[in-house]
Amino acid sequence: xxxxxxxxxxxxxxxxxxxxxxxxxxxxxxxxxxxxxxxxxxxxxxxxxxxxxxxxxxxxxxxxxxxxxxxxxxxxxxxxxxxxxxxxxxxxxxxxxxxxxxxxxxxxxxxxxxxxxxxxxxxxxxxxxxxxxxxxxxxxxxxxxxxxxxxxxxxxxxxxxxxxxxxxxxxxxxxxxxxxxxxxxxxxxxxxxxxxxxxxxxxxxxxxxxxxxxxxxxxxxxxxxxxxxxxxxxxxxxxxxxxxxxxxxxxxxxxxxxxxxxxxxxxxxxxxxxxxxxxxxxxxxxxxxxxxxxxxxxxxxxxxxxxxxxxxxxxxxxxxxxxxxxxxxxxxxxxxxxxxxxxxxxxxxxxxxxxxxxxxxxxxxxxxxxxxxxxxxxxxxxxxxxxxxxxxxxxxxxxx
Numbered sequence: 001x002x003x004x005x006x007x008x009x010x011x012x013x014x015x016x017x018x019x020x021x022x023x024x025x026x027x028x029x030x031x032x033x034x035x036x037x038x039x040x041x042x043x044x045x046x047x048x049x050x051x052x053x054x055x056x057x058x059x060x061x062x063x064x065x066x067x068x069x070x071x072x073x074x075x076x077x078x079x080x081x082x083x084x085x086x087x088x089x090x091x092x093x094x095x096x097x098x099x100x101x102x103x104x105x106x107x108x109x110x111x112x113x114x115x116x117x118x119x120x121x122x123x124x125x126x127x128x129x130x131x132x133x134x135x136x137x138x139x140x141x142x143x144x145x146x147x148x149x150x151x152x153x154x155x156x157x158x159x160x161x162x163x164x165x166x167x168x169x170x171x172x173x174x175x176x177x178x179x180x181x182x183x184x185x186x187x188x189x190x191x192x193x194x195x196x197x198x199x200x201x202x203x204x205x206x207x208x209x210x211x212x213x214x215x216x217x218x219x220x221x222x223x224x225x226x227x228x229x230x231x232x233x234x235x236x237x238x239x240x241x242x243x244x245x246x247x248x249x250x251x252x253x254x255x256x257x258x259x260x261x262x263x264x265x266x267x268x269x270x271x272x273x274x275x276x277x278x279x280x281x282x283x284x285x286x287x288x289x290x291x292x293x294x295x296x297x298x299x300x301x302x303x304x305x306x307x308x309x310x311x312x313x314x315x316x317x318x319x320x321x322x323x324x325x326x327x328x329x330x331x332x333x334x335x336x337x338x339x340x341x342x343x344x345x346x347x348x349x350x351x352x353x354x355x356x357x358x359x360x361x362x363x364x365x366x367x368x369x370x371x372x373x374x375x376x377x378x379x380x381x382x383x384x385x386x387x388x389x390x391x392x393x394x395x396x397x398x399x400x
Contacts, residue, residue: 067106070099070129077126082140084122084223085230087237088112089192091120091140100127100136107133112241116141118221150224154217154235156339157269159302160209163337167231178228183211188229193236195243195258202259206321206332208302213262213334214239242340250347263330265338265346270298271361273369277345282353283361283373292359294324294331302335308400309366309391362387366394 080098082091088108096104110133111117119141127136152172154163160183164176173179182188190197196214204210216238222231243258251261264284272280287294297311303320316325321332338346353373360380364372364387372387374380 067110067133068102069132070102072130074129076128078128080125080127082120082122082125085226085233086120086122087192087233088117088120089237090233095127095136098127100129100131101133107136111137117237117241122223149221151219151221152231153219154215154337156217156342157336158217159336160212160215163215172222172226172231173228179232180209182228182232183209183215186211186232189232189236192233193240195240196236198257199259204333208322208333210333213259213266213337215337216242217337217339242343247343247347254347259333260330261343261346262338263334265342266334266336267294267296267298267331268345269338269342270301270336271296272371274341276361276369276371277342278348278350279353279358279373280361280371281345281349282351283358285349285354286357286359288329290359291328293326293328296324296331299324299331299335302331306400307398308395309363310388310395363391366390 078098078100080094080100082094086094088111089104092101092104092108092111095101095107101107111120114137116137120137121141123142125139127139131139150172152167152170154166158166160180161176164173164179164183167173167179168176186196187200190200196211199210199214211232215232215235218235218238220231220234220238222234247261248258251258256264264281267284268277268280284294284296295316297309297316299322300311300315300318301307303318303322304315306315308315316323319326321327322335324331357375358373360374360377360383361371362374362380362384364370364383372383374383
């Protein structure tokens with residue numbers, strides 16, 4: 001047989017060839033890119049649908065629990081009587097007891113949120129458990145004829161005595177007796193207003209009027225036969241709506257109570273014009289922080305029942321818990337009824353004035369109420385000496 005020779009390093013077995021790796025075509029690359037985009041869009045849409053679904057379910061839960069009709073299928077007439085002078089709290093309680101609203105607190109806040117509290121009218125209403133809150137409010141704002149109502153105005157900065165006299169002049173009250181008596185002892189209001197209840201739990205024995213500072217200045221519409229109690233409730237309702245959760249939270253940040261905020265706001269209201277509210281607030285906040293006496297002239301004016309700008313040493317030495325020349329900190333209580341701008345200034349003082357350390361101010365121009373602000377006692381002393389003749393002339397012109 002012929003000899004078969006095998007070459008070194010060679011195998012007599014046929015070697016397997018590796019499969020070749022082909023590159024994807026341009027078409028395949030385009031399809032993959034499109035799929036990535038489509039997949040991202042699908043993921044986003046799916047996530048959005050899930051979020052919307054969760055939010056919708058949450059809203060449905062809140063709506064069905066608090067805002068929905070008590071029984072959408074029940075249109076049986078329910079008679080509800082709203083007396084003249086009823087507060088929002090009273091109206092909400094009457095509707096809840098009649099079963100036409102799910103939650104009286106939610107109804108009250110919804111009315112305040114939509115700013116329709118002043119439009120609620122007395123009368124006998126035929127409602128039903130199947131009505132929505134908007135439908136109920138629409139009915140309650142129809143009320144009686146406007147010929148049975150009148151309006152009165154309370155301006156910012158009035159104290160309760162001046163306010164009472166104004167109400168008599170406007171024909172709303174026959175005399176000031178009942179109004180002032182309720183301002184001295186507001187026990188009947190504490191159940192409906194948490195800020196009054198809190199106040200009544202404190203020592204208020206030295207206060208001139210316990211409700212001083214709590215009767216919000218605004219224009220009101222009332223029934224002609226409204227009593228002093230009805231009128232006070234309307235003003236307390238307004239105060240309650242102004243003292244929002246945001247304001248209350250801010251007061252806590254400043255470590256202040258509602259009463260302290262209203263007290264400081266009353267000083268700001270009486271000391272300055274609106275344009276200077278936040279600057280005056282900054283001065284007071286700075287003095288409180290440094291444990292300095294506020295030395296606010298308007299607290300002495302409140303005690304002495306005077307409007308004189310040029311106070312004497314005898315005036316500022318008067319013995320009273322309201323006298324901020326003799327006592328540190330805020331006075332015993334509010335000295336007037338502040339508006340919303342003053343309340344907001346008490347909560348949000350001018351931060352530039354606060355950080356720059358302004359500690360003094362005085363009246364520069366009595367007629368316009370323009371103020372002069374100082375950082376040091378020496379600068380303040382020079383300012384008072386310069387402007388005092390203007391104060392004296394103004395007092396003489398006003399017969400003070």
